[in-house]
Amino acid sequence: MKKLFTLCVMLFFSVTLFVAQEKDPVIQAMISEANDNSQLKNLGHELMDVIGPRLVGTPQMKNAHDWAVAKFNTWGITAKNEQWGEWRGWERGITHIDMIHPRVQSLRGMQLAWSPGTGKNGITAELLVLPMIKDSLEFARWLPSVKGKLVMISMHQPTGRPDYNWEEYATEKSFTKMKEEREKQTEEWQENMRRTGYDRRTLAPALEKAGAAGIVMSNWSRGFGVNKIFGARTKAIPTVDLELEDYGMLYRLVESGHKPKLKIVAESKELGMMPTFNTIAEIRGTEKPEEYVILSAHFDSWDGATGATDNGTGTLVMMEAARILKKHYPNPKRTILVGLWGSEEQGLNGSRAFVEDHPEIVDGLQALFNQDNGTGRVVRLSGGGFLNSYDYLGRWLDAVPNEITSEIETTFPGTPARGGSDYASFQAAGAPGFSLSSLSWAYWNYTWHTNRDTYDKIVFDDVRNNVILTAILAYMASEDPEKTSRVKAVLPVSNRTGRQLEWPTPRSPERKGGVD
Incomplete structure (x- = not known):
């Protein structure tokens, strides 16, 4: 009876409201x-x-x-x-990002907002990745080596599959292993970044000051083919974001000693x-x-x-x-x-x-x-x-x-x-x-x-x-x-x-x- 009474009250108010709306x-x-x-x-x-x-x-x-x-x-x-x-x-202009060594491949990426342009002729340079260092002094000794190079400043992601995809198809053991390895890698990357004496806001300007030709990054958003695109922190050299798949390929090529080179053409304009x-x-x-x-x-x-x-x-x-x-x-x-x-x-x-x-x-x-x-x-x-x-x-x-x-x-x-x-x-x-x-x-x-x-x-x-x-x-x-x-x-x-x-x-x- 109590449930019936409650149902009747709810029905009464629903009908009353419906009539009010109709009127x-x-x-x-x-x-x-x-x-x-x-x-x-x-x-x-x-x-x-x-x-x-x-x-x-x-x-x-x-x-x-x-x-x-x-x-x-x-x-x-x-x-x-x-x-x-x-x-x-x-104003954003035409952007091309191409690997020209050890083979030719057009890459998927774009300039960050307010990134300095390269002009129509673009820039061509070899890639470097941030080294694992003991302290800021060691990083300071490494900094001159970036002169004339494109520097990769994002962590190499161990998987390009989002977690929901792993959860659906992987074994529980495999999924757990991947997450533990990724967590360990992330912690090591973050600790290494702290040892440089810089953070994500100050690193790119320091590399620019040391003579880098450009900054290459990948801000993966944990989904298939999706990156977050924000603003550049450089004043004279370009900053580009590459999709995870291309960024990972380049990172592995650097680590294996193949010295990949990119050509970047980014025709953005400063408008005052x-x-x-x-x-x-x-x-x-x-x-x-x-x-x-x-x-x-x-x-x-x-x-x-x-x-x-x-x-x-x-x-x-x-x-x-x-x-x-x-x-x-x-x-x-x-x-x-x-x-x-x-x-x-x-x-x-x-x-x-x-x-x-x-x-x-x-x-x-x-x-x-x-x-x-x-x-x-x-x-x-x-x-x-x-x-x-x-x-x-x-x-x-x-x-x-x-x-x-x-x-x-x-x-x-x-x-x-x-x-x-x-x-x-x-x-x-x-x-x-x-x-x-x-x-x-x-x-x-x-x-x-x-x-x-x-x-x-x-x-x-x-x-x-x-x-x-x-x-x-x-x-x-x-x-x-x-x-x-x-x-x-x-x-x-x-x-x-x-x-x-x-x-x-x-x-x-x-x-x-x-x-x-």
């Missing part, structure tokens, strides 16, 4: 628009395939900002590019300091225009690929949600803004600048919804440390179809973020910003900052669900008769330090980046 024509129109007239695939193609990667300081980043403004305008939404700083300008922007779109409120709902996503990406899931998909969600809101909720009670932030990848710089430059908007913020981490459907929502966040987020979520909310695990009141993505910039200022955190889809291994973060990795059904969720949350937040509470919860004790956590404080952005 709201705006919600129903937005859901139909998202499902029947989705623009996501076209937007994704234009942003990822046509414009491409969006590294801060590049012409492609500026092209993306201009494209977004034009797209918003076609939907009748006012938009602008708002400059908040400047960054070292750089370039302006950096946030794209801000606005649907003006009619009753409370000085209160705001913000749809938030970072617009920039690393440029190992085209930034599809970091954060092309978050950008698509916010743009498509804004399009739908403008079409079916053109006169919101509160002002709805879309913030497409620049230079998130270098430290949340665009959103931190916006918070610093627009205290009036931060003061009037009803809620900010941010989506960043991949292509999956939203599965987590935290109250961000705001004591009464359940009251209003719970009300708003009740209007979202159950097929979407049933996938979402909520945590209230939660804790504020100290980084990670742009909602943290607003939380640090005490404003109610919330992360719409998504399902992984092997994000950390395969697409986060990698050479495989491309259009084909987008799961459009999940992204469309996120559009519906975001549009309804924005609508409900705008219509809510009450202003959201900013009362902060008492934060828990840190497991790491044993001390009570403190609310984060706002940090200023880096407004002149990419230079010392």
